[in-house]
Amino acid sequence: MAHLLGPxxxxxxxxxxxxSKQFYTEHLGLELAPHSPPNAVVFRTEPVPFAIxxxxxxxxxxxRLGWGVALWFxxxxxDTLHASLQAAGVTIAQPLQNGPFGRQFAFMDPDGYTITVHGRRS
Known part of the structure; x- marks a missing residue:
C-alpha cells in the first residue's frame, strides 16, 4: 500500500x-530560495520548504486565517527572536515559556496567522 512520507x-x-516577503525576511531572518514560482515566494528552510x-x-x-492549524518553526x-519581534511591535499571541521542544512563543504574522517558534530542547 502507498503511504505518506511526511510534510x-x-x-x-x-x-x-x-x-509578507519583507516581514518574513526582515523580522524572521528567512532567506529566499534561488527560485520561486510565479505569484509566490519560496524561502530556504530545511528540511521542508516554506512559502508564501x-x-x-x-x-x-x-x-481567522489558519484556524485549527498548528505551524511551528x-x-x-x-528568546532573542521573541525580544526582536516584541521590539518591532509584532503581536505576541503566546508568551515566551518553556515547552516540550524547548523555549517557545507564538506570534501573529501580517495576515493574522499564528506561528509558534521554538528553540532546541536542552
Whole structure:
C-alpha cells in the first residue's frame, strides 16, 4: 500500500505578497530560495520548504486565517527572536515559556496567522 512520507512543502496564502516577503525576511531572518514560482515566494528552510503565495481564495471571507492549524518553526535562539519581534511591535499571541521542544512563543504574522517558534530542547 502507498503511504505518506511526511510534510514536503508548506505555503501560506497572503493578502500582500511584497509586505509578507519583507516581514518574513526582515523580522524572521528567512532567506529566499534561488527560485520561486510565479505569484509566490519560496524561502530556504530545511528540511521542508516554506512559502508564501498570492491567494487562490477570498482570504477576507474567513474570520481567522489558519484556524485549527498548528505551524511551528525551529529557531536558533527563540528568546532573542521573541525580544526582536516584541521590539518591532509584532503581536505576541503566546508568551515566551518553556515547552516540550524547548523555549517557545507564538506570534501573529501580517495576515493574522499564528506561528509558534521554538528553540532546541536542552
Amino acid at each position: 514536503d512543502f508548506v505555503a501560506l496564502q497572503v493578502r500582500d505578497l511584497a509586505s 503565495r498570492e491567494p487562490a481564495v477570498d482570504l477576507d471571507a474567513s474570520p 525551529l529557531a536558533d535562539d527563540a
